[in-house]
Amino acid sequence: xxxxxxxxxxxxxxxxxxxxxxxxxxxxxxxxxxxxxxxxxxxxxxxxxxxxxxxxxxxxxxxxxxxxxxxxxxxxxxxxxxxxxxxxxxxxxxxxxxxxxxxxxxxxxxxxxxxxxxxxxxxxxxxxxxxxxxxxxxxxxxxxxxxxxxxxxxxxxxxxxxxxxxxxxxxxxxxxxxxxxxxxxxxxxxxxxxxxxxxxxxxxxxxxxxxxxxxxxxxxxxxxxxxxxxxxxxxxxxxxxxxxxxxxxxxxxxxxxxxxxxxxxxxxxxxxxxxxxxxxxxxxxxxxxxxxxxxxxxxxxxxxxxxxxxxxxxxxxxxxxxxxxxxxxxxxxxxxxxxxxxxxxxxxxxxxxxxxxxxxxxxxxxxxxxxxxxxxxxxxxxxxxxxxxxxxxxxxxxxxxxxxxxxxxxxxxxxxxxxxxxxxxxxxxxxxxxxxxxxxxxxxxxxxxxxxxxxxxxxxxx
Amino acid sequence: xxxxxxxxxxxxxxxxxxxxxxxxxxxxxxxxxxxxxxxxxxxxxxxxxxxxxxxxxxxxxxxxxxxxxxxxxxxxxxxxxxxxxxxxxxxxxxxxxxxxxxxxxxxxxxxxxxxxxxxxxxxxxxxxxxxxxxxxxxxxxxxxxxxxxxxxxxxxxxxxxxxxxxxxxxxxxxxxxxxxxxxxxxxxxxxxxxxxxxxxxxxxxxxxxxxxxxxxxxxxxxxxxxxxxxxxxxxxxxxxxxxxxxxxxxxxxxxxxxxxxxxxxxxxxxxxxxxxxxxxxxxxxxxxxxxxxxxxxxxxxxxxxxxxxxxxxxxxxxxxxxxxxxxxxxxxxxxxxxxxxxxxxxxxxxxxxxxxxxxxxxxxxxxxxxxxxxxxxxxxxxxxxxxxxxxxxxxxxxxxxxxxxxxxxxxxxxxxxxxxxxxxxxxxxxxxxxxxxxxxxxxxxxxxxxxxxxxxxxxxxx
Numbered sequence: 005x006x007x008x009x010x011x012x013x014x015x016x017x018x019x020x021x022x023x024x025x026x027x028x029x030x031x032x033x034x035x036x037x038x039x040x041x042x043x044x045x046x047x048x049x050x051x052x053x054x055x056x057x058x059x060x061x062x063x064x065x066x067x068x069x070x071x072x073x074x075x076x077x078x079x080x081x082x083x084x085x086x087x088x089x090x091x092x093x094x095x096x097x098x099x100x101x102x103x104x105x106x107x108x109x110x111x112x113x114x115x116x117x118x119x120x121x122x123x124x125x126x127x128x129x130x131x132x133x134x135x136x137x138x139x140x141x142x143x144x145x146x147x148x149x150x151x152x153x154x155x156x157x158x159x160x161x162x163x164x165x166x167x168x169x170x171x172x173x174x175x176x177x178x179x180x181x182x183x184x185x186x187x188x189x190x191x192x193x194x195x196x197x198x199x200x201x202x203x204x205x206x207x208x209x210x211x212x213x214x215x216x217x218x219x220x221x222x223x224x225x226x227x228x229x230x231x232x233x234x235x236x237x238x239x240x241x242x243x244x245x246x247x248x249x250x251x252x253x254x255x256x257x258x259x260x261x262x263x264x265x266x267x268x269x270x271x272x273x274x275x276x277x278x279x280x281x282x283x284x285x286x287x288x289x290x291x292x293x294x295x296x297x298x299x300x301x302x303x304x305x306x307x308x309x310x311x312x313x314x315x316x317x318x319x320x321x322x323x324x325x326x327x328x329x330x331x332x333x334x335x336x337x338x339x340x341x342x343x344x345x346x347x348x349x350x351x352x353x354x355x356x357x358x359x360x361x362x363x364x365x366x367x368x369x370x371x372x373x374x375x376x377x378x379x380x381x382x383x384x385x386x387x388x389x390x391x392x393x394x395x396x397x398x399x400x401x402x403x404x405x406x407x408x409x410x411x412x413x414x415x416x417x418x419x420x421x422x423x424x425x426x427x428x429x430x431x432x433x434x435x436x437x438x439x440x441x442x443x444x445x446x447x448x449x450x451x452x453x454x455x456x457x458x459x460x461x462x463x464x465x466x
Numbered sequence: 467x468x469x470x471x472x473x474x475x476x477x478x479x480x481x482x483x484x485x486x487x488x489x490x491x492x493x494x495x496x497x498x499x500x501x502x503x504x505x506x507x508x509x510x511x512x513x514x515x516x517x518x519x520x521x522x523x524x525x526x527x528x529x530x531x532x533x534x535x536x537x538x539x540x541x542x543x544x545x546x547x548x549x550x551x552x553x554x555x556x557x558x559x560x561x562x563x564x565x566x567x568x569x570x571x572x573x574x575x576x577x578x579x580x581x582x583x584x585x586x587x588x589x590x591x592x593x594x595x596x597x598x599x600x601x602x603x604x605x606x607x608x609x610x611x612x613x614x615x616x617x618x619x620x621x622x623x624x625x626x627x628x629x630x631x632x633x634x635x636x637x638x639x640x641x642x643x644x645x646x647x648x649x650x651x652x653x654x655x656x657x658x659x660x661x662x663x664x665x666x667x668x669x670x671x672x673x674x675x676x677x678x679x680x681x682x683x684x685x686x687x688x689x690x691x692x693x694x695x696x697x698x699x700x701x702x703x704x705x706x707x708x709x710x711x712x713x714x715x716x717x718x719x720x721x722x723x724x725x726x727x728x729x730x731x732x733x734x735x736x737x738x739x740x741x742x743x744x745x746x747x748x749x750x751x752x753x754x755x756x757x758x759x760x761x762x763x764x765x766x767x768x769x770x771x772x773x774x775x776x777x778x779x780x781x782x783x784x785x786x787x788x789x790x791x792x793x794x795x796x797x798x799x800x801x802x803x804x805x806x807x808x809x810x811x812x813x814x815x816x817x818x819x820x821x822x823x824x825x826x827x828x829x830x831x832x833x834x835x836x837x838x839x840x841x842x843x844x845x846x847x848x849x850x851x852x853x854x855x856x857x858x859x860x861x862x863x864x865x866x867x868x869x870x871x872x873x874x875x876x877x878x879x880x881x882x883x884x885x886x887x888x889x890x891x892x893x894x895x896x897x898x899x900x901x902x903x904x905x906x907x908x909x910x911x912x913x914x915x916x917x918x919x920x921x922x923x924x925x926x927x928x
Contacts, residue, residue: 034779035777035778035779035780035781036777036778036779037778037779095781096775096777096781098775098777099678102677160779160780161780187683201682203782205780212743212745213743213744213745214743214744215564215893215896215897215898216561216895216896216897217743217895217896218866218894218895218896219765219767219769219793219795219895220663220795220864220865220866220867221649221760221864221865221866221890221894222743222760222865223760223765223767223795223865224750224751224759224760224763224764224765224767224795224865225739225748225749225750225756225759225760226743226745226748226749226750227707227745227749228767228768230699230768230770230771231699231700231702231703231707231767231768233696233771234695234696234697234699234700234768234771235700235703235705237692237693237696238693238696238697238700240693241693241697243697243818245689245693277687281674281675281676281679281684281688282675282676283674283675283688283689283820283821284820284821284822285819285820286687286688286820287687287688287689287819287820288686288687288688289686294687297686297687298683298684298685298686298687301686302686303681303685303686305681305685305686305690305693305782305784306690306692306693306696306774307681307774307775307780307781307782307783307784307785308692308773308774308775308776308781308785309692309695309696309771309772309773309774309788310771310772310773310774310776311770311771311772312768312769312770312771312772312791313558313560313769313770313791314770314772314789314791315497315498315558315560316497316498316499317496317497317498317499317558317622318497318622318623318667318769318791318793318828318830319497319557319558319769319770319791319895320665320767320769320793320867320895321769321895321896322767322769323769323770326771327776329774329775329776329780329781331681331780331782333681333682333685333686356705357747357749358745358746358747358748358749359745359746360746366780368780402682402683403682403683403684403685403686404680404682404683405682405782428683431677432680432683433678433679433680433681433781433782433783434677434678434679434680434783435677435678436677
């Protein structure tokens with residue numbers, strides 16, 4: 005059966021690539037209001053593709069934000085029910101001028117498809133659907149029941165769509181989630197992701213004079229909001245990069261000896277890492293390796309900082325305002341709401357004189373997530389990887405945030421198996437994002453294999 | 467004669483206003499390359515207006531940058547030669563969305579003309595030309611020889627045009643400069659400006675990874691350029707606002723007792739100043755009054771600071787770059803080139819680890835300027851003010867920079883009498899710049915009076 009599925013996948017590969025190009029060409033940027041219509045278009049496209057794959061009861065579930073595309077195939081009585089998760093929204097494409105080809109005009113070069121969302125998450129998601137379609141087409145049935153939960157606001161922290169996990173529990177009830185929004189450690193380096201960082205943040209505004217004023221006339225007599233902002237945001241870290249917000253680390257689970265050893269086995273070349281980023285050195289909290297910093301330690305990052313004149317040439321003003329976007333990646337057991345309180349308290353305590361400082365809380369908070377290594381789904385993933393790569397997987401963490409994993413555990417009582425085939429070099433969230441066509445094809449096979457492994461498990465309710 | 471001139475001015479005032487509207491509607495923004503053609507258009511408009519006023523030998527002198535509009539009237543043998551200075555370029559209009567009417571579609575509201583350049587310097591400059599035109603039209607001649615030096619790059623620090631003071635000395639030779647780019651302390655508060663601050667600056671770039679990267683995957687492992695930049699630029703000042711760049715104050719002339727008393731007589735209401743800016747408090751170097759901070763003490767201001775995502779919503783990246791535009795207002799006897807060296811040394815010393823920091827030197831440096839109070843031109847200005855306002859002028863400094871005053875002294879050996887009628891509330895360099903129609907009319911009369919006072923002076927070469 006597997007060889008027939010492989011033949012089905014091979015003979016249809018050019019159609020699948022065309023479909024992926026179509027999907028990527030829809031600029032479904034959830035962060036930007038001007039793309040709201042495109043996000044809807046992507047939902048329509050996906051709903052139609054899901055029906056084409058053989059799913060039933062396909063519906064766009066309203067969320068208050070962008071719709072969740074649902075569908076199911078429930079003809080395997082007595083077998084486990086798998087909830088397949090993915091997202092059809094993408095990050096903004098700017099700076100657009102840094103792309104070698106337009107972000108929403110996907111282009112194949114050197115065996116890679118370039119375009120925003122090619123890797124995160126449209127490529128992996130479509131591969132998962134194709135993998136299940138191949139099983140259905142060739143076998144006539146699936147070995148498990150499958151439900152789909154495909155959301156359109158992952159890139160903005162899923163402020164609305166995860167509400168369905170609370171309000172639509174019965175429809176979404178399942179034994180396990182297969183999350184198609186994962187990332188591999190590298191090509192041919194199968195990986196089991198055991199943790200995600202959570203997310204919180206604030207936006208800080210510093211206001212000075214009610215409009216930009218002449219730096220000759222007023223300069224030196226009032227506090228320049230840019231000076232005040234620089235001083236304020238510089239206070240978030242000490243000179244060595246450790247976060248200086250009081251209480252920030254209080255709830256962080258320390259990195260244990262065994263955990264440290266296991267993470268240390270993941271292949272990692274620091275010089276390659278440095279060269280890949282084109283920096284001179286890594287930088288971060290003292291006492292931790294680069295991977296520990298990324299997977300086990302929280303961050304406080306400025307994602308944007310701005311005020312005053314940014315054009316060519318010069319404009320000699322004291323600007324009216326300064327802005328900073330701050331986000332934090334959290335680790336177990338930090339609480340996103342509590343961290344926002346600590347950030348607000350820090351800003352209030354360090355607010356410079358002569359300016360007005362205000363804070364807005366970021367929406368779309370996410371808890372950190374940890375998958376127990378003795379969960380039967382972990383073995384199913386490991387077996388699937390051995391079948392594909394003839395190799396044991398590495399166990400790693402992720403520094404990224406997939407809020408849905410924590411939410412599914414909390415609301416549906418199910419763990420998530422993160423099973424994706426994009427790799428960390430694919431420029432996700434950056435210009436020139438790409439997905440290897442070889443990874444696209446491997447992923448299609450892999451999802452078919454995984455659901456057969458899951459079919460053999462007797463799930464207990466967690 | 468004066469009453470006939472007044473009648474001439476009055477009967478033509480609606481034409482003059484139309485002309486000013488025409489002039490202001492040309493977006494001659496010297497800082498922005500996209501407006502290069504508009505700057506040329508403004509030069510053409512001005513050359514034509516100068517000929518209309520009765521000047522001869524009108525020519526656009528090439529400078530390597532934007533042209534200087536020259537013209538002369540040299541039919542007063544044995545009398546002093548006055549070099550009239552003004553500029554036809556303007557500051558950028560952004561943020562355009564903060565204007566109540568479009569910046570380059572001038573509009574009269576409540577006796578004020580709103581538009582970019584209405585006050586700085588198109589209004590004052592046109593008023594000066596009109597004042598001289600009125601004398602020529604009514605008297606048939608001027609009481610002094612007049613030459614014009616009207617430049618198009620004052621707002622970017624005159625990087626090219628002042629070169630003519632070196633290369634075209636003979637054409638521009640004069641006894642005194644009347645600089646029409648001045649500012650009054652307030653409406654009906656005649657003012658003699660005795661000093662200007664000089665100007666220097668740098669642009670700082672901090673580079674991290676070669677493109678924006680995902681803050682989940684890479685956050686915490688490399689130095690975020692925004693963190694590095696915030697720390698770096700925060701180091702320019704201490705917490706009280708004093709500049710912390712080593713050697714910065716070394717050449718500053720201390721504020722003397724007599725100087726302090728004279729400046730203290732200028733009318734000033736600090737609460738009104740604060741309210742006008744809509745700030746909660748003044749802020750600056752300890753030990754100095756607000757006016758002393760503005761007129762006698764140097765500054766280091768961030769005019770722009772930016773990097774990362776600035777749009778609506780969120781984008782969780784570690785950005786690739788951060789930028790800062792830094793300018794300094796200097797006082798006697800600071801040297802702009804020397805200060806650039808100190809700034810560069812400071813940046814090199816405080817460059818944070820894990821990022822690459824580079825510095826570009828700002829062009830258009832300007833020396834600080836000081837006019838001796840016993841210069842005969844000072845008395846001519848004071849007499850003119852008494853004639854118009856029946857009031858003694860105040861003696862003040864300016865925190866602003868008019869590089870041409872220092873350059874004319876250095877190259878042509880002449881002092882500048884700064885004689886302008888815009889006031890500090892007119893939102894120059896900011897949204898909703900305006901010029902009072904009453905100030906426009908007063909200025910036209912005043913320039914006619916001033917040249918008659920100057921006609922009586924026997925200038926010695928300085």
